[in-house]
Amino acid sequence: MDTSRTSLKKLLQGLGYRFGKTPDKVDLDLARVLDRERFEKFVQCLRGAQHGTTPVGSIYECFESAEEANLFASRQADLTLETYLAIDGRIAPDLKPGMRVVDLGCWTGGLVAWLAACHTDCSVVGVDRVAKAVEFARAGRPPANTSFAVWDYAATPAPPVAPFDLLVSCFGIDFAGTARERDPRTPLIFALDGRGLRESPGYRFRRDEAAPYFVGWRRAATAGAVLWAVLRIPSFEKCLAVVDAAQAAGWSFEPVEPATLAVAEESFPILRFRAEAASAPIDPDLVLSWWVGAAGMAGLHSPMHGDTGLLAFRSLGDKRVQHESERVGADGMRVRKEVGIAGPLGYMLMRSSHGDTVLVLMPRFSADLLRAAQEWPEGVGLAEGTR
Numbered sequence: 001m002d003t004s005r006t007s008l009k010k011l012l013q014g015l016g017y018r019f020g021k022t023p024d025k026v027d028l029d030l031a032r033v034l035d036r037e038r039f040e041k042f043v044q045c046l047r048g049a050q051h052g053t054t055p056v057g058s059i060y061e062c063f064e065s066a067e068e069a070n071l072f073a074s075r076q077a078d079l080t081l082e083t084y085l086a087i088d089g090r091i092a093p094d095l096k097p098g099m100r101v102v103d104l105g106c107w108t109g110g111l112v113a114w115l116a117a118c119h120t121d122c123s124v125v126g127v128d129r130v131a132k133a134v135e136f137a138r139a140g141r142p143p144a145n146t147s148f149a150v151w152d153y154a155a156t157p158a159p160p161v162a163p164f165d166l167l168v169s170c171f172g173i174d175f176a177g178t179a180r181e182r183d184p185r186t187p188l189i190f191a192l193d194g195r196g197l198r199e200s201p202g203y204r205f206r207r208d209e210a211a212p213y214f215v216g217w218r219r220a221a222t223a224g225a226v227l228w229a230v231l232r233i234p235s236f237e238k239c240l241a242v243v244d245a246a247q248a249a250g251w252s253f254e255p256v257e258p259a260t261l262a263v264a265e266e267s268f269p270i271l272r273f274r275a276e277a278a279s280a281p282i283d284p285d286l287v288l289s290w291w292v293g294a295a296g297m298a299g300l301h302s303p304m305h306g307d308t309g310l311l312a313f314r315s316l317g318d319k320r321v322q323h324e325s326e327r328v329g330a331d332g333m334r335v336r337k338e339v340g341i342a343g344p345l346g347y348m349l350m351r352s353s354h355g356d357t358v359l360v361l362m363p364r365f366s367a368d369l370l371r372a373a374q375e376w377p378e379g380v381g382l383a384e385g386t387r
């Protein structure tokens, strides 16, 4: 039996997390727990965040107790459990007695309490900009080697706490919602035309969005400190933007053994950085090969999505383009299709202005190659201009 998993689950349940519930079930429970007025406000904030009209943080302000806050967090209880276990496993080799550890975006202190209980010879601090969450964390009777502080690390210049030797963040960046990304007015277009990725507005948007977080985190780090971050970055393009933002802030990306956390249908990379002087931008191929390792390779003849498709496409060597076309979907997303041959293989590459990639490889003389040049194929993810 996995005793760590069982103990951590118990700790989280003690803080109000409920396992085995779908987000809809959680919302029904919230409707029972919050009075009508507060539930309506919560729904408004949730919808606003999903549509990109309200910051995600507005949801966090809706709760009056740790139980309410963590009932909401139970929408992703399994993800929380797996993330905390993965982070604990990653940081263990770096930890030495007396070290100061911080959880950036600690919410109601579940990870802080867990790390403090597992590493009694370290002090563990939780920081969050939501004052109520910090208050709930303090009220939850955490172990003696813990403390908490309110800090908006993307905005307040000086951290209200002494620097740390080891920093962790589980989803501590509230990236703009998918709705905002998909809004044609948002300048999120990734280069489709052979310009460098770093020139595209989509890349710059993500990099500039991530930059203040890494600047703030760097201010809270001792020289040489290690940062482990689990982030919601679903494509290589976004990963490079985040890594570049971190490097510019004085975090050097350490492409150690690639790691991904896969829960339900989603997967999340776990990135490691070291606090150093700001350095020159990293070679994108280094990040790409790390990313592909993290995401895992798909089968050669089935559609390869995202980073995997991009890497496989690059590795095709000399390519001869036979057909190119572009489509604009109802939501304004542009999708560019290229059909060509490379050595013994035929290929079809589709890239969207939202940064998605799909590559289909096929035998060079396959009738599919001709068909792919004439039609927009169904069922490979981007054909209808939707994700």
Ligand SMILES: C[S@@+](CC[C@H](N)C(=O)[O-])C[C@H]1O[C@@H](n2cnc3c(N)ncnc32)[C@H](O)[C@@H]1O
Residues within 6 Å of the ligand: 057, 060, 080, 083, 104, 105, 106, 107, 127, 128, 129, 130, 133, 151, 152, 153, 154, 155, 169, 170, 171, 172, 173, 174
């Ligand atoms: C998605 S929740 C994740 C909570 C927790 N780390 C976990 O994995 O369960 C994001 C957390 O980061 C915090 N956060 C986001 N932006 C922040 C900022 N600029 N400064 C401090 N905390 C922030 C939020 O308040 C929230 O508690």
